[in-house]
Amino acid sequence: MVEHLETPREEFLASVRQALGRSAASPPVPPYPRLEESLADLETLERDLLARLETGRDARLEALAQTAARRGWNVKRAPDPEEALGYLDSVVTQLGVKRAVRSAEAVFQQLAVDSILQRLGIETTIIARDETGSDENRSGAALRQEMIDADIGITGADYAVTETGSVVVLPRAGLSRLVSLAPPVHLALVRPQDVVDTLDDVFLLRRLDYYRNGGDMGSYLNFITGPSRTADIEQTLVVGVHGPKEVHMIILG
Amino acid sequence: MPRVTTQNFFPASVLAVQNAQLQEALRRAGSGFDGARREAIEEVGQGSWDKWREEARQIKVHTLEHLDYYLELLAENVERAGGHVHFAKDAAQANAIVAELATSRRVKVAVKSKSMVSEELNLNEVLEENGVDVYETDLGEYIIQLAGETPSHLVAPALHKTKEEVAQLLHQKLGVPLTDDIEAMARVARDVLRDKFFQADLGISGANFLVAETGTLVIITNEGNGRLCTSAPPIHIGITGMEKVIPSLQDLAVFLRLLPRSATGQPLTSYVSMVSGPRRDGDEDGPEEFHLVLVDNGRSRLLADPDLRESLNCIRCGACLNICPVYQKVGGHAYGWVYPGPIGAVISPTLVGLKQAKDLPFASSLCGACREVCPVKINIPRMLLHQRHLLSESPDPAERSVTLSESLLARLFTIVMSKPTLLAAARKLVRLLARPWARNGTVRRAPLPPASRWTHQRDLPALPTRSFRDLWKQDLASSDRVTDGRDSDSGVSPTGSSEDPSPNRSEDG
Numbered sequence: 075m076v077e078h079l080e081t082p083r084e085e086f087l088a089s090v091r092q093a094l095g096r097s098a099a100s101p102p103v104p105p106y107p108r109l110e111e112s113l114a115d116l117e118t119l120e121r122d123l124l125a126r127l128e129t130g131r132d133a134r135l136e137a138l139a140q141t142a143a144r145r146g147w148n149v150k151r152a153p154d155p156e157e158a159l160g161y162l163d164s165v166v167t168q169l170g171v172k173r174a175v176r177s178a179e180a181v182f183q184q185l186a187v188d189s190i191l192q193r194l195g196i197e198t199t200i201i202a203r204d205e206t207g208s209d210e211n212r213s214g215a216a217l218r219q220e221m222i223d224a225d226i227g228i229t230g231a232d233y234a235v236t237e238t239g240s241v242v243v244l245p246r247a248g249l250s251r252l253v254s255l256a257p258p259v260h261l262a263l264v265r266p267q268d269v270v271d272t273l274d275d276v277f278l279l280r281r282l283d284y285y286r287n288g289g290d291m292g293s294y295l296n297f298i299t300g301p302s303r304t305a306d307i308e309q310t311l312v313v314g315v316h317g318p319k320e321v322h323m324i325i326l327g
Numbered sequence: 328m329p330r331v332t333t334q335n336f337f338p339a340s341v342l343a344v345q346n347a348q349l350q351e352a353l354r355r356a357g358s359g360f361d362g363a364r365r366e367a368i369e370e371v372g373q374g375s376w377d378k379w380r381e382e383a384r385q386i387k388v389h390t391l392e393h394l395d396y397y398l399e400l401l402a403e404n405v406e407r408a409g410g411h412v413h414f415a416k417d418a419a420q421a422n423a424i425v426a427e428l429a430t431s432r433r434v435k436v437a438v439k440s441k442s443m444v445s446e447e448l449n450l451n452e453v454l455e456e457n458g459v460d461v462y463e464t465d466l467g468e469y470i471i472q473l474a475g476e477t478p479s480h481l482v483a484p485a486l487h488k489t490k491e492e493v494a495q496l497l498h499q500k501l502g503v504p505l506t507d508d509i510e511a512m513a514r515v516a517r518d519v520l521r522d523k524f525f526q527a528d529l530g531i532s533g534a535n536f537l538v539a540e541t542g543t544l545v546i547i548t549n550e551g552n553g554r555l556c557t558s559a560p561p562i563h564i565g566i567t568g569m570e571k572v573i574p575s576l577q578d579l580a581v582f583l584r585l586l587p588r589s590a591t592g593q594p595l596t597s598y599v600s601m602v603s604g605p606r607r608d609g610d611e612d613g614p615e616e617f618h619l620v621l622v623d624n625g626r627s628r629l630l631a632d633p634d635l636r637e638s639l640n641c642i643r644c645g646a647c648l649n650i651c652p653v654y655q656k657v658g659g660h661a662y663g664w665v666y667p668g669p670i671g672a673v674i675s676p677t678l679v680g681l682k683q684a685k686d687l688p689f690a691s692s693l694c695g696a697c698r699e700v701c702p703v704k705i706n707i708p709r710m711l712l713h714q715r716h717l718l719s720e721s722p723d724p725a726e727r728s729v730t731l732s733e734s735l736l737a738r739l740f741t742i743v744m745s746k747p748t749l750l751a752a753a754r755k756l757v758r759l760l761a762r763p764w765a766r767n768g769t770v771r772r773a774p775l776p777p778a779s780r781w782t783h784q785r786d787l788p789a790l791p792t793r794s795f796r797d798l799w800k801q802d803l804a805s806s807d808r809v810t811d812g813r814d815s816d817s818g819v820s821p822t823g824s825s826e827d828p829s830p831n832r833s834e835d836g
């Protein structure tokens with residue numbers, strides 16, 4: 075254990091207090107407004123948010139498509155499933171994909187991704203405990219290796235953000251952290267109902283989840299905004315360093 | 328490489344200016360970041376931008392005023408998420424905590440995403456001493472780790488290297504063929520590091536923000552190495568300064584709007600990763616252990632000084648470096664410690680000791696550009712002046728920045744300036760004394776400081792034989808206007824401030 079090496083919390087906080095010229099702990103007065111909001115307050119805000127998202131859907135999806143394209147996504151708007159699958163088909167065919175991994179999420183029930191991959195003879199790994207139960211006899215290490223070896227990783231999106239052109243993924247059961255990260259290509263399927271306007275919208279919804287789940291909103295959250303990139307050598311842009319070099323966003327609407 | 332060389336700023340900056348390779352690297356970097364920043368602001372409009380800056384500043388000011396409260400809230404919520412929180416008052420403690428966590432878990436390989444705080448602590452060295460192989464995985468950090476150097480910029484650690492130098496380095500250290508293709512160089516790093524991510528027993532990251540409300544660590548990256556470091560290894564240690572905390576998850580939005588735009592001109596980086604504790608039961612993957620190490624290491628001294636507290640608002644975007652005429656000329660290493668540029672000049676003296684860094688508050692022309700670009704509106708020039716004041720008034724002679732002759736000169740100057748007749752006499756005297764040194768309208772080498780310090784680097788325009796005031800007086804007389812009888816020296820003439828520069832004033836540069 076490391077306790078003997080650290081400064082005890084109370085002592086540390088006392089030294090901070092001393093620097094601030096206070097002798098006792100005292101919460102901010104007046105309290106910080108955002109931290110005063112109750113679950114009911116947040117739910118009111120959520121209602122407003124959902125009402126806003128009910129309107130102007132098409133314009134929102136178009137705005138997302140435009141921003142995302144500027145951030146380096148290859149964007150396809152596909153109002154009907156055939157179009158979406160056709161796009162997927164052309165992407166994997168052009169890339170010559172041999173192995174694919176995909177997460178297990180609701181969107182795959184609505185879109186027959188697997189049948190396309192199967193028809194093309196692509197070896198597909200599904201990160202799925204809940205859907206097929208096939209994960210039971212596969213070790214974590216083996217699963218990881220399949221993600222490292224895959225040519226493409228396919229996921230849904232918990233949210234897509236018009237303001238930034240981002241896709242948000244929340245790793246959890248059925249959704250490895252590596253599906254959208256380890257393979258050189260990532261393809262994200264975005265459902266219209268998951269598209270929000272701003273970063274504030276995402277954070278409001280995450281806070282709600284946090285309070286509804288008794289102070290837990292899951293271990294991880296990623297905003298993905300275009301391909302992996304660097305400009306560390308002479309500020310010259312290079313795409314695809316440790317993450318995917320190529321990213322596709324299919325908007326199902 | 329010595330850790331703190333802040334005391335050598337002036338000699339180091341002379342060497343930096345003479346270093347052709349560094350000058351070439353700085354020239355190529357040019358105003359790239361700053362130009363991109365400007366464009367990004369133009370896109371959102373100055374009005375929104377200023378509103379965000381003010382909002383962010385207020386959040387920071389509030390949080391720092393109640394830092395004890397928010398640190399406690401943060402710690403509780405990290406623990407609620409299943410993580411562990413460790414408080415370290417100084418570098419030694421922070422390093423000992425991380426080293427102990429590593430050795431007790433038999434860590435052999437650690438991968439790191441970029442963390443300025445770990446550079447501040449010299450963590451890598453301590454881990455290596457404890458038998459851990461540490462790999463920096465940010466491309467810029469990887470390059471300087473291979474070179475055995477330190478970062479020279481907050482955002483682009485290898486800014487001081489040209490691509491030719493990088494190619495040489497990769498060739499020498501890894502045996503790969505020489506190339507001038509930057510993409511190929513990046514691919515080398517990717518290939519080498521890929522295996523390391525999956526071999527590593529430990530991932531170490533810094534933090535851009537810590538959210539007290541939810542116990543969340545936020546990192547903002549472009550390459551994807553931050554995601555791998557926080558996802559692949561079985562243990563994740565986040566290590567960062569205690570000032571990174573913000574109250575609510577919803578406060579994060581404004582900082583995400585400000586930071587990438589200020590740093591690289593991007594509306595958002597490729598990745599924003601938010602870690603709340605270790606993997607949960609049922610998660611497919613992710614670290615089994617999450618530790619957060621919160622470091623003071625001198626920050627409470629900044630917090631305690633009302634004049635310097637706002638320096639803790641800094642979100643390390645690097646915008647003040649990219650605009651600073653001094654940084655752009657001397658690069659980051661001359662500043663002698665991990666935090667270069669204007670913000671480094673402000674915080675290093677307090678963090679490493681005033682005595683050790685007494686040149687740094689003078690590493691600025693006080694032009695004020697840093698203040699204008701700062702996304703959290705930090706008034707850097709004001710703090711530099713404050714540090715200069717502390718240094719000149721210090722009772723400790725080892726801290727005092729001014730020499731006896733300088734302070735005598737300053738005192739003399741005050742006396743002269745407060746008596747018009749003395750000033751008139753002094754002006755005549757200086758004119759007389761300076762005359763023999765002038766050739767063809769310039770003084771190339773003045774005999775005495777402070778004028779000699781000026782002429783060491785450049786010529787001083789010679790004083791004209793007749794002063795502006797004399798000419799003015801003569802002009803008034805010849806145009807036959809009635810003067811009010813005042814000595815022109817006693818009143819402030821409308822153009823009085825454009826009086827010939829006195830050698831005394833050149834000192835300030």
Ligand code: SF4
Pocket residue numbers: 481589640641642643644645646647648670697700701702703704705
């Ligand atoms: S002082 Fe301001 S401009 Fe400079 S790095 Fe910090 S936040 Fe950015």
